[in-house]
Amino acid sequence: MSATADVRLPAAAPQLDTFRHYRQLTVELAISQFKLRYTQSVLGYLWSLLKPAMVFAITYFIFVDLFRINDGTKFYGIQLLLGIVIWTFFSECTASSMASIASNGGLIRKAYFPRSILVIAASLSSLFTFLINLVIVFVIAVALHQIDIGLRIFLVIPLLLELYLLAFGISLFLSALFVQFHDVSHLWEVLMQLLFYGSGVMFSLTYVLQRLHLALGVGQTKEQTPHLLWIVQLMAANPIMQTIEDLRHALLTPQAPWTELVVSGHLAAVKQYAAVDVPWEVPIPFLAVALVVTVGALTFRARARNFAENL
Amino acid sequence: MADRDLAIRVEHLSKRFRIPLDRSATLKHRLTHWRSATRYRILQALVDVSFDVRAGEFIGIIGHNGSGKSTLLKILSRIYQPNAGVVAIQGKVSPFLELGVGFNPELTARDNIFLSGAILGLSRAELHRRLEDIIGFAELEQFVDHKLKNFSSGMQVRLAFSLAIQAHADILMMDEVLAVGDAPFQQKCFDVFNRYKREGRTVVLVTHELSAVTTYCDRALLLDHGRLVADGDTADVTAQYRHAIGMAADGGRADAEMERWGSRDVVVTGIRMLDERGVEDTNPATGGFVRIEFGYVIQNDVVADFSCVLWLMRGDGVMISESNLPVSQYAQVGESQRGAGGTIRFDIPQLTLLDGAYSIDVELQGRRDRAVFDHLKNGLHFRVIDRRERRGVIEPGGAWSVVPAEQPADVPEPLASTRRAGRDERPGRRRS
Numbered sequence: 080m081s082a083t084a085d086v087r088l089p090a091a092a093p094q095l096d097t098f099r100h101y102r103q104l105t106v107e108l109a110i111s112q113f114k115l116r117y118t119q120s121v122l123g124y125l126w127s128l129l130k131p132a133m134v135f136a137i138t139y140f141i142f143v144d145l146f147r148i149n150d151g152t153k154f155y156g157i158q159l160l161l162g163i164v165i166w167t168f169f170s171e172c173t174a175s176s177m178a179s180i181a182s183n184g185g186l187i188r189k190a191y192f193p194r195s196i197l198v199i200a201a202s203l204s205s206l207f208t209f210l211i212n213l214v215i216v217f218v219i220a221v222a223l224h225q226i227d228i229g230l231r232i233f234l235v236i237p238l239l240l241e242l243y244l245l246a247f248g249i250s251l252f253l254s255a256l257f258v259q260f261h262d263v264s265h266l267w268e269v270l271m272q273l274l275f276y277g278s279g280v281m282f283s284l285t286y287v288l289q290r291l292h293l294a295l296g297v298g299q300t301k302e303q304t305p306h307l308l309w310i311v312q313l314m315a316a317n318p319i320m321q322t323i324e325d326l327r328h329a330l331l332t333p334q335a336p337w338t339e340l341v342v343s344g345h346l347a348a349v350k351q352y353a354a355v356d357v358p359w360e361v362p363i364p365f366l367a368v369a370l371v372v373t374v375g376a377l378t379f380r381a382r383a384r385n386f387a388e389n390l
Numbered sequence: 391m392a393d394r395d396l397a398i399r400v401e402h403l404s405k406r407f408r409i410p411l412d413r414s415a416t417l418k419h420r421l422t423h424w425r426s427a428t429r430y431r432i433l434q435a436l437v438d439v440s441f442d443v444r445a446g447e448f449i450g451i452i453g454h455n456g457s458g459k460s461t462l463l464k465i466l467s468r469i470y471q472p473n474a475g476v477v478a479i480q481g482k483v484s485p486f487l488e489l490g491v492g493f494n495p496e497l498t499a500r501d502n503i504f505l506s507g508a509i510l511g512l513s514r515a516e517l518h519r520r521l522e523d524i525i526g527f528a529e530l531e532q533f534v535d536h537k538l539k540n541f542s543s544g545m546q547v548r549l550a551f552s553l554a555i556q557a558h559a560d561i562l563m564m565d566e567v568l569a570v571g572d573a574p575f576q577q578k579c580f581d582v583f584n585r586y587k588r589e590g591r592t593v594v595l596v597t598h599e600l601s602a603v604t605t606y607c608d609r610a611l612l613l614d615h616g617r618l619v620a621d622g623d624t625a626d627v628t629a630q631y632r633h634a635i636g637m638a639a640d641g642g643r644a645d646a647e648m649e650r651w652g653s654r655d656v657v658v659t660g661i662r663m664l665d666e667r668g669v670e671d672t673n674p675a676t677g678g679f680v681r682i683e684f685g686y687v688i689q690n691d692v693v694a695d696f697s698c699v700l701w702l703m704r705g706d707g708v709m710i711s712e713s714n715l716p717v718s719q720y721a722q723v724g725e726s727q728r729g730a731g732g733t734i735r736f737d738i739p740q741l742t743l744l745d746g747a748y749s750i751d752v753e754l755q756g757r758r759d760r761a762v763f764d765h766l767k768n769g770l771h772f773r774v775i776d777r778r779e780r781r782g783v784i785e786p787g788g789a790w791s792v793v794p795a796e797q798p799a800d801v802p803e804p805l806a807s808t809r810r811a812g813r814d815e816r817p818g819r820r821r822s
Contacts, residue, residue, distance in 0.1 A: 091558035092520065094482060094511040107508035111497055118496045190486035190509050191468040384471045387464070388407065 104192060108200035112175075113207060127208045128215065131167045135160050142281050154332045157225040161216050161331060162280040162323050168209035169246055169319060170271055176201040176250030177257050177264060184390035194383040198254050202247050213330075220331055227332050234329040241368055242322040248372035251379040258382065258389050277310075278319040283327075287311060318371075321364035396480060397561055397592040398443035398466060403475030405436040405461055405616075435461040436472075437616045445481065445560075446590040448583070450597065450607035450624065452631050457613040459596045460565055463487060466594065467563050481560030481592065485509060488565055490550030495539035499530060502538055503553055510557040520556060528552035547575060555582055561592045573705035576747065580606070600628045601747070601773040604673060649767040656696055656754045656763040659685035659731075661770040663750075676776040676785055680738040682750060684769075687731035695757045700736050703768075704783065705747030742784045745776045 095103060117123040139159060179201035180187070180194060187194065220226040256263045279287075314320050408430040436458045443449050451459045464470040465477060467487060486492075492506040503524055507517045517524075525534055528548040530541075538546060567579060583606045586593050597603060603610055603624055610627035612620035614634070620627045665671045666679040674680045682700065698715040713736065749772070753765040776785075 092512055092516045092556050094558050095513050099513070100508075100511040103511075103513060104508040107505045107514075111494060111501060111505045114501065115494065115496055186492055186509070188464075188469065189488050189491040191483075192485060192509065387469045 101193060101196060105196050105200050105203070108196065109203040109207070112201055112204040116175075116204070128212065131160070131164050131212060134167070135163050138163065138281055154225050157216070157220045157223065157331055158283070158327050159281060160219070161327055164209070164212045164216055165242065165323050165326060166275065166278065166280045166319075167212070168205055169242070170275075171208075172202050172205035172246040173249050173253060173267065173271075174264075175205060176247075177253040177267065179250075180254045180386060181258050181261075181390065187390055188387050194386055195251065195379060198247070198250050198379070202243070202250050205246075206243055217330065225331065231329045235326065238322055238325050238329060241318070241365070242326075244372050245318050245322070245368045248368070248375035251375035252371070255375075255379040255382040258386055274317075274319060277314055277317055279314065279323055284311075284314060284320065284324060287314065316363040316367065318364035318367045395444050396442055396478075397445040397447070398480075398594070399476075399478040400442070400466070401440050401476045403436055403439040403462075403465065403477065404434075404473050405458075405465060405470065406473050407433040407435055409433055435616050436465070436613075439475070439613075439616075439618045441611060441618065441621055443592060443594065445592055447609060448587055448593045448595070448607050450595045450603035450610040451613065452597070452600065452603060452610055452628065453613035454634075456615075458616040459613055461616075462613065463563050463565050463594060463596050479561065482558075484557060484559035484562045485511060487563050489554055489567055490546060493538055493546065493550065496537060498535045498537055499525070499541070499549060500534050502549070506550070506553055507556070510553070511559075512557060517556075524549075524552045524556065527555075544572065544575075551575065551578065559591075561594070562586065563594050565596045566598070567595075573707060573747065577705060580747075600631070601673060601771075604628055605773060605775060648769060650765065652754070652762040652764040654764055655690040655756075656686055656688050658752055658754060658764050658766055658769070659687060661750065661752060661766065663770060663772055672770070672772040673775055674741055674772065676741055676744055676774060676778070676780075678741055680741050682736040682738075682770070683733060684752060685731060685733050686754060688728055690728060696754050696763060697757050698734055699753045699755065701751040702743075703749045703751060705749065710743070710748070710783070740787075741774065742787065743774045744780055744782050744785055745774060746783070747771065747773050 094100065117126065120126060122129065139156065142159075143155070176198050179197045183197050186197075217226075253263055253267060409432075410430055439458075439462065451462060453459050461470060464487070465472050466479070467483060467485070469487075486509060490506065492509045493502050494505065497505065500521070503521065504514065504517055508514075521534075525531055528545070528551070530545060530549060533541065533545070538549075541549070580602070583593070583595075583602075587606065595603070595607065607624045609622065610620070610624040611618060612627050612631050612634075620630050661682065661684040662670055663672050663674065664681040664683060665674065668681075686698075700713045702710040702713075704710055715734070749768045750770045751765070751767050752769050754763040755761060756763065
């Protein structure tokens, strides 16, 4: 056998087994997406900190200085910041994951690997930024003495997991549909607007309920404002609202409502006015997350086999 | 798979593509036209294809553009799902088909190595260990931390190749890897093919380069409009393919483009390479007889007489020899009238070139002013096959001899090197 130049050829390296191969690929994809996100910008990674900070400044000015919306606690500022950081994660994670399949057409058409790796990598890359921001919020809270640390801080971990699963489930669903229907990105943008106001980023559910009490107190009957009750119920069932409120409670202040309060407690308050009785209301947000993940995974699996052809 | 020797088994494989006739496949369109089924054109990419590949076989898939070669390779690699049929694979399949999959122009060479290496299934620790080798082999030491978008395409290919040869897989699927590089790169590819063959790996190669198929593949498959029309010995299958597409000879069409210039007062027609029987053959063997033959036609009366030069070039552009038509032969070609012509032959009784890709350049020029009438660069490509697989470029035809000394030399007892000298007939040959 001619060996003209292959004296110089290196010996082949052993390949990783399947599981470690895909784990490694996920990590590398997440790292490179993280790097790519801040390429060609002067401030680079700083943008991931500046953006929520700017949104916070604007929101604080409008809602606190201008409209005097405040839930009456001295923790409002830091709670608003935490809400914005969580919301930024949710919106960026879903947006970047949605495009992750369509924008990696070259990879999908030339190499085989489970397609969900691309979505996982995109969402992990967002999660990483989020976790750094979360630490910064925590440090700010400690510095400003706007925090009341307790053992409940350990609940942050399952709550973050819940939030991530929700964002990931939605990402699977959106990214699978986005391959053939770019329409979903426009639709999702509008939905995100709606969700922003329906997730209590700028105000807590308590605040909404206070306004409701007020509204219902001054001569309005429940028959005249049934939509208000419905809106509150929907908000209470919204898993993003639940995680934001619960994270505020677990990480910052025990005064912020806890799931039990958010759902059953506040619904009980609503029930004074509405003739509804929902005994299974506490697990509603959790069931919603499970449903989203299931639907997302099934949709993705059914469509993934044809990604290479449809791209 | 019952048979342990089998690497790939394909049974009754069919693949259809549905190509929508109107591209407005938006959600709105779906919603407003949900009654009328979207109109599709069905493209039958593969029809009832069945074959087996044994472990260690080097198999080539050939066929014209759109015959289903790449589709078949993508189904074997699990990138496409078949509509019907069964694919069974035994062994670890290389997860990608082409060089540089996963490369991102905005990332540095280093980042790209880790990303693309991860697709290949290499661990981060392993890549760290081999980083210097990979960069060194690609000759890109200065550019490790430069973004890929600032690399020339040649540099990118070198990096991709250097990375690809690091990976180990039992079964390799390769789609047109030869199409991207220049001659030295192709030579490197061939070296890797040799290594794969030696290591007994299973390789499925899709290519237009018929000479590569005949040289390296044990077997070839010919696809035509999605059907498997031939499966067997490479020489037979490539011959059938050439016949089908009306290619008179190997011609090496996938090689470097022919370039041509000159006044065309006299033109060269049909360069051919013949064996001792007068049969066209662009895969001559080392030591064999080769005749290079081409016609000339005089197109202009003013031509008094002309001369001819023939260059033998190695695939990477190195000139091996330059041969001029001897003055004594000018009379036969000169002083002719418009329309006259003939044949010029260049015979090599014993080809001394060794394994590799070569080409021929020819020039017809005015005898006195050396004006170029017709110059053909890469006028003919050919690949020399050395059955004895010797290394190097030429066989010098040297003769060995060993002459033992008359008197035994004064050597201390433990050393007995003179006694072994006779066995070491071929120095420089390394055992691997």
